[in-house]
Amino acid sequence: MIAPLGSTVSASYQVMYRYTSDDAYINAIVSRIYNKLIISSLDAIGLYYANGIYTIVPQVIDTCPTYATPYVPESIVNGVNLPRILCSINTERVKAGRRPLAVHKALSDEAKEQVKLMDALGHYFKAPRISPLYWVAGQGNTDTDTMLDALSSKYYDDVTSSNYTIAGVAQLNGYWSFILGGLPYGITTRTVCPANLDQVTYVY
CATH class of the missing domain: 3.40.33.10 (CAP)
Structure with a gap:
């Protein structure tokens, strides 16, 4: 079962622009959207990098799955x-x-x-x-x-x-x-x- 994304996804979507390294990206997250990441209602985040652009999507899930599904990274x-x-x-x-x-x-x-x-x-x-x-x-x-x-x-x-x-x-x-x-x-x-x-x- 895949839980639907919450209503706050579009509002919390963050394009983090270009950074030279993962460390610089982390520093930007901490300085720019730290408060969004520590709120108690946040359930998950999505991270992505392509062509020099870093993206982060904090997510609030409206409906939780009825059972736990282990995360298996793609091969x-x-x-x-x-x-x-x-x-x-x-x-x-x-x-x-x-x-x-x-x-x-x-x-x-x-x-x-x-x-x-x-x-x-x-x-x-x-x-x-x-x-x-x-x-x-x-x-x-x-x-x-x-x-x-x-x-x-x-x-x-x-x-x-x-x-x-x-x-x-x-x-x-x-x-x-x-x-x-x-x-x-x-x-x-x-x-x-x-x-x-x-x-x-x-x-x-």
């Missing part, structure tokens, strides 16, 4: 549901007799930069093959399911290849990037289908 990394991506691809890799992929931080960062560049240019581009990396990308896939459809249909042989043990993935505004790589040493992932980010095996 979104670089615009994709990372556990779902890994579960789908690693399941196919295990079927093919391959080791499950681990997530490589550097490849993830590179994939993120690639989608940012494509979004800025306004079109998809194909990067050159760099051994031992294999990079595939596309556009028009704004969610994990459509990305997985493309990866499993067009690039099945690549994503299940024994040459690769690590991957990085990102999506932004329909542009996506998936980078595969290999390491000279073996990697043992904790689980083929991670339930959350804590179970994802990262390589740095």
Whole structure:
């Protein structure tokens, strides 16, 4: 059950403008709307950051849920549901007799930069093959399911290849990037289908 937001939401909505860091944002909250945050009728807050703009929404909930629902953070990394991506691809890799992929931080960062560049240019581009990396990308896939459809249909042989043990993935505004790589040493992932980010095996 999702409780409806209270009548005070629109009045308490605060756009906190541009700040250079989270610390500066916190200082602004304390100095500007501290009194709103400590009133006894306040039930929740929402926080958001995008393109340099910080936002906060203090909320008073009119109708409380009849039971407690635990908060489960989304497993979104670089615009994709990372556990779902890994579960789908690693399941196919295990079927093919391959080791499950681990997530490589550097490849993830590179994939993120690639989608940012494509979004800025306004079109998809194909990067050159760099051994031992294999990079595939596309556009028009704004969610994990459509990305997985493309990866499993067009690039099945690549994503299940024994040459690769690590991957990085990102999506932004329909542009996506998936980078595969290999390491000279073996990697043992904790689980083929991670339930959350804590179970994802990262390589740095």
